[in-house]
Amino acid sequence: MKLNEIKISKTFSAIILIIVISVFLLPVLGMNFMFWLAERKEQAHYSALDEQVENRVQLVTLSLKKLQLTDPALFNCISELALEQAKIPPSSSGGIDSVVELQWLGCANKGITSLDGIETLKQLSSIDLRDNAIVNINVLAQLRELENLDLSNNAVTSLEGLATLPNLKEIRLSGNQPNSIKPLLAIATLKAVDMPDTTQIYCADLEVFLNEATFIARHTNHNQECKGEYSSDIGRVIALKNAGDTLTPEDESLLLEYELQQMNQKYKQKYQ
Numbered sequence: 001m002k003l004n005e006i007k008i009s010k011t012f013s014a015i016i017l018i019i020v021i022s023v024f025l026l027p028v029l030g031m032n033f034m035f036w037l038a039e040r041k042e043q044a045h046y047s048a049l050d051e052q053v054e055n056r057v058q059l060v061t062l063s064l065k066k067l068q069l070t071d072p073a074l075f076n077c078i079s080e081l082a083l084e085q086a087k088i089p090p091s092s093s094g095g096i097d098s099v100v101e102l103q104w105l106g107c108a109n110k111g112i113t114s115l116d117g118i119e120t121l122k123q124l125s126s127i128d129l130r131d132n133a134i135v136n137i138n139v140l141a142q143l144r145e146l147e148n149l150d151l152s153n154n155a156v157t158s159l160e161g162l163a164t165l166p167n168l169k170e171i172r173l174s175g176n177q178p179n180s181i182k183p184l185l186a187i188a189t190l191k192a193v194d195m196p197d198t199t200q201i202y203c204a205d206l207e208v209f210l211n212e213a214t215f216i217a218r219h220t221n222h223n224q225e226c227k228g229e230y231s232s233d234i235g236r237v238i239a240l241k242n243a244g245d246t247l248t249p250e251d252e253s254l255l256l257e258y259e260l261q262q263m264n265q266k267y268k269q270k271y272q
Contacts, residue, residue, distance in 0.1 A: 052090050056097055060086035063098040069117035077107035078121075107132070108150075115139050129154065130172065137161045151176060152194065159183040174219075181209055195219035198226040202258055204234035227257075234258050 060082050069075040082102060088095035096102065103123050109131040118124075119142035127143075130152040138161035140146065147167050153175030162168065163183040171184075173196035181201060184193060195217050198206050203226040210217055237251045237258075247255065 053087055056086040056090070056095060057083060059097045060099055063100065067099060067117060067120065071112055071114040071116070073111045073113075074107065074115065074118065077110045077112070078102070078105065078118075081105065081107075103145075105129075119143065125167075130175075141165065156196070162187060165189075181206070184215075185209065185212055190215040192216040192218065200227075202227045202234055202261065204238075204258070 064075075064079050064082060067075065067078070069078070078099065082096065082099040085096045085102070100121055101123060102121050104126040105121070105124055106128045108128050112129065112132040112134060115129075115134060115137060116139060119139045122143060123145055124143050125145045126148040127140075127146065128150045130150045132154050134151065134154040135157055137151065137156055138158075140149070141161040141164050144166055146165055147169045149162075149168065149170070150172040152172045156173070156176040156178055159173075159178045159181065160183050162171065163186040165187060167189055168187050169189055170192045171190070172194040174194045176196040177198075177200045178196050179200055181196065181198070182205075184190060192215055193213075198219075206226045234254065237247065237255045240247055240251065241255065
């Protein structure tokens, strides 16, 4: 074999080796580079998200300082929920930049006694306030987007604040003893009501209410009780009086109590 043929063979072998390396090694190197580049982009993406979330938390914290809530327990509950939703990345649904953007509120069993100030959260559509000690709910009249409300097991005395709500669909009132349930009849959108305890309401009024209601009135055996042993008690006494019959002392007492209660309700509606 001649010397120049050996040199050509070595050159040819080097070329083959380079080709082999290019075919097999470069794709691997290229793939590793792509993975590295993707990882860098992912890290930059998450860093940007973290920054956006941090900005959201700061904005919500500032908005919380502007709330004028009189009840510390209510404020703490709203703060916790607002900050939790502020931590949702902007790329996902449900995040907020201000506490006034809250659409639902879950504050069951928090020891809340007052709702003053909650009226500023005008986007609320669902509120759970069961198992608290709330008496006055008039401020809820300003929450025009409210659709679902749970006030079970509170101390609500009047439902007048609910009568003007234009979107209320469902309300839970069991465990309360309001002085009247008639305001519920004024809510045209109402679909279902868990009835309040009716021990403060006359049976005749309850019977009329249930006949006029266009919504489902759910009630337990406990809150079927009302003033008067039978649902026809007051109706029977009124019929006897209109017929000119003599009433027994018990009937007269029952009728007087009923008429006084009716007068009291009319007075409250007119002057309060």
